[in-house]
Amino acid sequence: MSVGYSEDSIKTLEWQExxxxxxxxxxxKLGDGSQPDDGIYILLKEVVDNSIDEFMMGNGKRIDITLNDKTVSIRDYGRGIPQGKLIDVASKMNTGAKYDSKVFKKSVGLNGVGIKAVNALSKQFxxxxxxxxxxxxxxxxxxxxxxxxxxPANGEPNGTFVQFTPDETVFGNYVFQEEYIETMIxxxxYLNTNLLITFNEKEFISKNGLLDLxxxxxxxEPLYPIIHLKGEDIEVAITHGTGYGEDYYTFVNGQxxxxxxxxxSAFREAYVKTIREFYKKxxxxxxxxxxxxxAISIKVEDPVFESQTKTKLxxxxxxxxxxxxxxxxxxxxxxxxxxxxxxxxxxxQTLLQKILESEKERKAISGIKKLARERAKKASLHNRKLRDCRVHYNSKNPRAEETTLFITEGDSASGSITKSRDVNTQAVFSLRGKPLNTYGLTKKIVYENEEFNLLQSALDIEExxxxxxxxxxxxxxxxxVDGMHIRLLLITFFLQFFPELIRQGHLFILQTPLFRVRNKKKTIYCYSPEEKEKAIAELGPNPEITRFKGLGEISPDEFKNFIGPDIRLDPVRLTKDDQIQELLSFYMGKNTPDRQEFIINNLRIEEDIIDEEPPVKISDIDENVDKTDDSNENLVA
Known part of the structure; x- marks a missing residue:
């Protein structure tokens, strides 16, 4: 029997629905606040963008932002929204002042949607x-x-105030990370010199724009003083470091x-073209x-972005x-x-010297690179290390953002992930054991080491x-301990040769559950002892408790739960305070007295740990093995 198709089948959703x-x-994406492009930060940005646009038009020199648990407040001191249109601005789609380019010629929010999205996705707005x-x-x-x-305003200065609490029924159990908000601020x-922004009463202001950035x-220390160039609708700051890769901060209309x-793309082309012509080489x-x-910032009239979140011009x-x-x-x-x-x-002269040194190193390894490329080309036809997926990030596919490469250790872990992955968007690269410690080595090692060369080839980031x-x-x-060590070795590899991969937020650590707690009716996977205790309380007396000791012992059917929509990932982040060379030298360099002293001072032995904990039954020891994991991590350090 066919399903009826009539006028009743056609539904029109209200804007907020x-x-x-x-x-x-x-x-x-929604996210849970653990990544800087998660939805809760986009909500905040949509509100602040409107205040920034007011500042750009010469109205108000201060914005106050307050975070109180899960509620955010933003107060600017611009002209204030025309009050007769206040409700329309917050709740009628495609309502805004930015359609007339004479008023907001080069603003960020152009489609009258942002503030409405914040409203619809907040339990209180x-x-x-x-x-x-x-x-x-x-x-x-x-x-x-x-x-x-x-x-009555009772003497309050003109402006707009917005307060919102993202709806947990939409975003789940989210947490705002102040670090991400501070970076945004x-x-x-930097892009709006002399604008004062306060965040929980901490003040942020820039006098020199991208130079300060x-x-x-x-x-x-950069190789030479930062070159700072300004013009109408464009600002650029340039210098060189001593590592590998290219590091860019790019902005359009403050976004x-x-x-x-x-x-x-234009900047990278322009820079090469200008340098070649200047040195006539x-x-x-x-x-x-x-x-x-x-860093490059430009202002474009009526910019076209490739998504609503405006991360690519x-x-x-x-x-x-x-x-x-x-x-x-x-x-x-x-x-x-x-x-x-x-x-x-x-x-x-300094810049020329840097270019010549890079050229010398590139030519010195050109023979090795050629052999490595041929090896990678042969391997790509039947690369036993890579189980590729169908969609890739550099494609136009709508699922490109979902693409993920899992780097695993050993055949058993690789097998579990390979069997349970989404073959469209999830790929697996299998390591045969502990990779080489690359600290202090040149990029030559990337081509000499077959495993690193195949990984570089799989990622396609050689150029x-x-x-x-x-x-x-x-x-x-x-x-x-071994797993932690492999993590450190891989992070060292990326920090040493491809730091932009980390700076752009592409590198993560997979969280997998420590315990499975179940009875005949329900199974709960737990990522911490606290979650385990909560699960035991929920399931009642005598549930079955399993302690996972490695990825290889988790069956493919179970692994689907950990790499699906509810995947838990810890982003590997670099902040402005992270001294990369000092970090690598301390943790991955030769066995220095400083590191020996650190290990001695932080080493925890089992007797100490047992003294800190209440007595446990012998039968519970297996379930409490994780309590020594902290000492394992310190030993790796």
């Missing part, structure tokens, strides 16, 4: 407009108007475009750009009647950088990050 049913269309002595306040819950009132201040984010786009692009650290032109982004950037860099190098001979094949690179090792 549509946003709540399809949040990914409006804010990208309050918006106030303080204007000319009157305050109008509207309160919503999940996008539904709860109250609307008007009262710092970027706002590089100064505050470079962990070691941090973490995935780059047309402006970054046809240097290889990789020699010119190796270890570059640069798609615009080809600066505006309807303007030049192409490519030509605009090339012309600016050619003139300003060329002039700078002519005026600063010592910088030009640059443009062709990266997986959005997430996940280290999946056992949570024992």
């Amino acid at each position: 549509h946003i709540r049913k399809r949040p990914g269309m409006y804010i990208g 309050i918006i106030k407009s303080i204007r000319e002595g009157v305050t109008r306040e509207a309160e919503f819950s999940a996008g539904i108007l709860v109250s609307d009132k008007e009262y 710092r970027n706002y201040t 590089l100064n505050e984010n470079i962990s070691s 941090h475009t973490t995935q780059g786009g047309t402006h970054l 046809d240097f290889d692009p990789s020699d010119i750009r190796t270890s570059i650290i640069a 798609g615009s080809k032109d600066m505006g309807p009647n303007g030049p192409s982004v490519r030509q605009f950037v090339i012309d600016f860099i050619k003139e300003k950088l060329d002039n700078y190098l002519h005026k600063h001979g010592e910088v030009a 640059d990050m443009d062709n990266l094949r997986y959005n997430k690179i996940v280290i999946a090792t056992d949570a024992d």
Whole structure:
């Protein structure tokens, strides 16, 4: 019997219902707050963007942001939203002031959707407009108007106040990470000089724009003073470090475009072109750009982004009647950088020396690279180490963001993940054992070591990050001493040769459960002793408790639960305070007295641990093995 298809089958969702049913269309992924592009930070950004646009138009020089557990408040001191349109602005799709480019010519939020998404996805949303002595306040819950009132402002300055609490029925159990919010705020201040932003009463302000950004984010002394160039609708800061890779911070109309786009491609081309012409040498692009650290910010009229979250610029032109982004950037860099190098001979000489050193190293390993590429090409036809997926990050596929490469140890763990993975978006790379410690080695080792060369080839990052094949690179090792050591060795490899992979947020550690607690009706997987105790309390007396000691002993059927939609990943993060060389030297260098002293001072032995814990029955010891894991980690250090 066929299902009826009539007028009753056609449904029109209210605006807030549509946003709540399809949040990914409006804010990208939901997440739980553990990654900087998770939905709760996009909600905050959508509100702050509106305040930034007011500042850019010359209204208000301060923004106050407060985080109280899961509730965020934003107060600006601009003109305040016209009060007759306050409810429309918060709850009517495609309502905003930015359609008229004369008012907001180069703003970030252009489609009148952002604030509505925040409203619909919050269990409580309050918006106030303080204007000319009157305050109008509207309160919503999940996008539904709860109250609307008007009262005297009692001397409060003009501006807009927004307070929201993301809805846990949409986002699950999320936690705001203050570190991510501070990074977002710092970027706002770099791009809007002399704007004061307070966050929980801590003040952020920048006087020198992108120059401050590089100064505050470079962990070691740059090779030469930062080159800072400014023009109408463009600002650039450039220097070089001593490592490998390329490190970029890119922005469009104040938006941090973490995935780059047309402006970054144009900058990379323009920089090579200008350097070649200045030195009158046809240097290889990789020699010119190796270890570059640069920031570029441009302002584009009516920008086109490749997603609602605006992390990649798609615009080809600066505006309807303007030049192409490519030509605009090339012309600016050619003139300003060329002039700078002519005026600063010592910088030009240092830069030339750096290029020649990169060229010398590249030529020294060119023979090895050729052999390694041939080996990788043969292996790619039947690479026993890689179980590839069908979709890749550098493709136009709508699932490209989901692509993941699991780096595993040993055949048993690889087998479990391989059998339980999603073959469309999840790939597996199998290590045969502990990889080489690459600290202090040159990039030559990447080509000499077959395993590293095949990993580099699988990721397709030999030349640059443009062709990266997986959005997430996940280290999946056992949570024992050997597994921890392998994690450190792999992180060292990426820090040493591909730090931009970490800076751009692509490297993760897979969390797998320590325990399985079950009875005849229900199974609960637990990632900590606390979760185990909670599960025991929930399931009642005498549940079956299994302690997982390694990935290989988890069956493929069970593994599906850990690498599916509820996958738990710990991002490997680099902050501006992380001194990479010092960290690598301490943890991965030769056995220094400092490290010996650290291990002695932090070593925990079993007798100490048992003394700290209440008595346990012998039968419980197996379930409590994890209590010694901290000492294992310190031993690895």
